[in-house]
Amino acid sequence: MPDTLPALRIGIAGLGNLGAGVARLLASGLPGLHLAAASGRDVGGTRERLAALGLPHVEAVSLATLPDAVDIVVECLTPDAAPSLIDATLAANRSIVVASITALLLAPELQAQARSPNARILAPTGAILGLDVIRAAALGRIDSVTVRTRKPPASLGADVPADVATCLFEGNALDAVRAYPRNVNVAAAVALAGIGGERTQVEIWSDPAVTRNTHEVELESDTASVRMQVSNLPSPDNPKTSLITAQSIVAALQSLLVPVRIGS
Incomplete structure (x- = not known):
């Protein structure tokens, strides 16, 4: 991005563990990206x-006014709070990077609202x-398509067995996101990229043998057989979230700026 062009003004909705991670990365001085505003449950608490994050210069605004204060919104809310923000952001003709990808699977009408280049939904x-x-x-x-997720028991709640691998869920992606909305963003993303929530199969395992959030994807098609696996370190502050998620969000923002984009 040429130095003569103004940086994109980024606004973060939600400064929990994930939002704080995104804020720190943006505040580190990445070219072309400026953390301009943030919002949360109330303006005072956000301020x-x-x-506390060492960012007193960033403006604290309400969720309702965030889209008008920035060029791009980054959603780091809970899955139940995400749809209203996505709706308001698109209505304001702004684009939004969505962390709660499960919301897009459960509310497909939101995707239909992204109708202009300035009002897009980016799912990192x-x-x-x-x-x-x-x-x-x-x-x-x-x-x-089958998505198999294995997580340490601590990341799945206090009610799961802590001493033996246990399959907590087996079914399609739509039912998975209804049952575990904070744990299956990966399954939602795979379903949206491929054959949808009803046909994408999901297994969710609590496994004391793993120390990382591990995701396996198996795909059979007329052009390829695909086997993929990734193991991500969980965040120490919120083990439901992988550490790399904040970096993925910022990488999605950077992709809006680069003249050469690698991958789609």
Whole structure:
């Protein structure tokens, strides 16, 4: 991006563990990206959170006014709070980077609202790889897709067995995101890139043998057989979230600026 062009003004909705990680990366001085504003449950609390993060110069605004204060919104809310923000951002003719990808699977009408170049929904790769391969395969015939997620018991709640590998869920992606909305963004992203929530199969395992959030994707199509696996370190502050997710969000923002984009 030429130095003569103004940097994109980024606004973060939600300064929990993930939003704070995105804020720190943006505040590190990445060319072309400027953290201009943030919002949360209330303006006062957001202002205090920004000060605690060493970012008192970033403007604290309400969720309702965030889209008008920035060029691009980054959603780091809970899955139930995400749809209203996505709706308001697109209505304001702004683009939004969505961390709660499960919301897009549960509310497909939101995708229909992204109708202009200035009002787009960006779903970053997050904790998985190979979404361009799945999208490419979807141009032909995909026969089956299975997403198998294994996480340490601590990342799945206090009610799961801590001493033995246990399959907590087996079914399609739509039912998976309804049952585990904060744990299956990977399954939602794979479903959206490929053959949809009803045909994408999902397994969710609590496994004391793993120390990382591990995702396996198996795909059979008329052009390729795909086997992918990624193991991500969980965030120490919120083990439901992989550490790499914040970096993936910022990488998606950077992709809007570069003259040469690698991958889709």
